[in-house]
Amino acid sequence: MDNRVYSRPLRVSFGWACLIALLTAGATPANGRPRPEAPAPSYGAYVLGRLAEACGFGAGVQIGRAPVSVAEAIVIDDQETILYNARALERLDAETGTGWAAVSVIAHELGHHYYGHAAAGVAGVAADDVLRCELDADYFSGYALGRVGASLGDAQAAQRTSIAAESAWHPPSSERLRAIEAGWRDGLGGLPLAQVPSCRMESAGPAPAPSACDPGPPTVAPLAVQTGRW
Numbered sequence: 001m002d003n004r005v006y007s008r009p010l011r012v013s014f015g016w017a018c019l020i021a022l023l024t025a026g027a028t029p030a031n032g033r034p035r036p037e038a039p040a041p042s043y044g045a046y047v048l049g050r051l052a053e054a055c056g057f058g059a060g061v062q063i064g065r066a067p068v069s070v071a072e073a074i075v076i077d078d079q080e081t082i083l084y085n086a087r088a089l090e091r092l093d094a095e096t097g098t099g100w101a102a103v104s105v106i107a108h109e110l111g112h113h114y115y116g117h118a119a120a121g122v123a124g125v126a127a128d129d130v131l132r133c134e135l136d137a138d139y140f141s142g143y144a145l146g147r148v149g150a151s152l153g154d155a156q157a158a159q160r161t162s163i164a165a166e167s168a169w170h171p172p173s174s175e176r177l178r179a180i181e182a183g184w185r186d187g188l189g190g191l192p193l194a195q196v197p198s199c200r201m202e203s204a205g206p207a208p209a210p211s212a213c214d215p216g217p218p219t220v221a222p223l224a225v226q227t228g229r230w
């Protein structure tokens with residue numbers, strides 16, 4: 001599953017063109033056709049599997065390489081799918097200096113599925129609501145990375161790069177960083193995923209500090225980050 005190379009889907013319930021991807025549209029091959037890429041990237045499936053286990057969502061989501069800008073969450077024939085551009089993710093890791101950056105992008109796309117954005121699509125959705133969806137996915141990304149062992153800095157690394165620059169179609173970077181942080185704190189603290197992340201952004205407190213007397217919530221196995229494996 002993880003080594004499939006998808007073409008631009010011909011039949012899609014609706015494709016969510018992630019804003020972070022739109023801002024790097026130059027990475028998409030000019031002819032829009034899929035290109036064979038080898039070797040089989042088992043790492044992509046591993047990352048998704050760890051995130052799904054940590055969040056209790058995503059086991060049924062399929063993942064594969066495709067000639068997208070960076071990554072997208074789409075629905076193909078009722079199948080929730082994440083597509084990613086391996087080279088773009090590896091460039092992101094190189095720019096940030098951490099393999100967590102690409103992981104956070106995959107987690108962000110998984111968040112679009114969790115909150116139903118990809119299935120619902122963006123047709124007819126008000127611009128403010130589209131931006132809110134981005135913040136929801138950012139919250140999910142932070143939550144997932146907090147659960148699998150990333151530091152807050154690692155969870156926010158991708159958002160601090162040039163590809164995440166603020167625009168009219170992009171939430172202010174400060175809000176995105178705050179959404180990631182709110183999710184990260186909830187994930188680290190073992191709280192359930194917020195169904196309305198904006199509420200957590202307003203009320204998120206300091207990060208919990210596990211101690212010998214209060215070790216905190218059960219943790220999940222950390223994700224072993226690698227680079228150059230996408």
Ligand SMILES: [Zn+2]
Pocket residue numbers: 018019020108112133134137
């Ligand atoms: Zn997005």
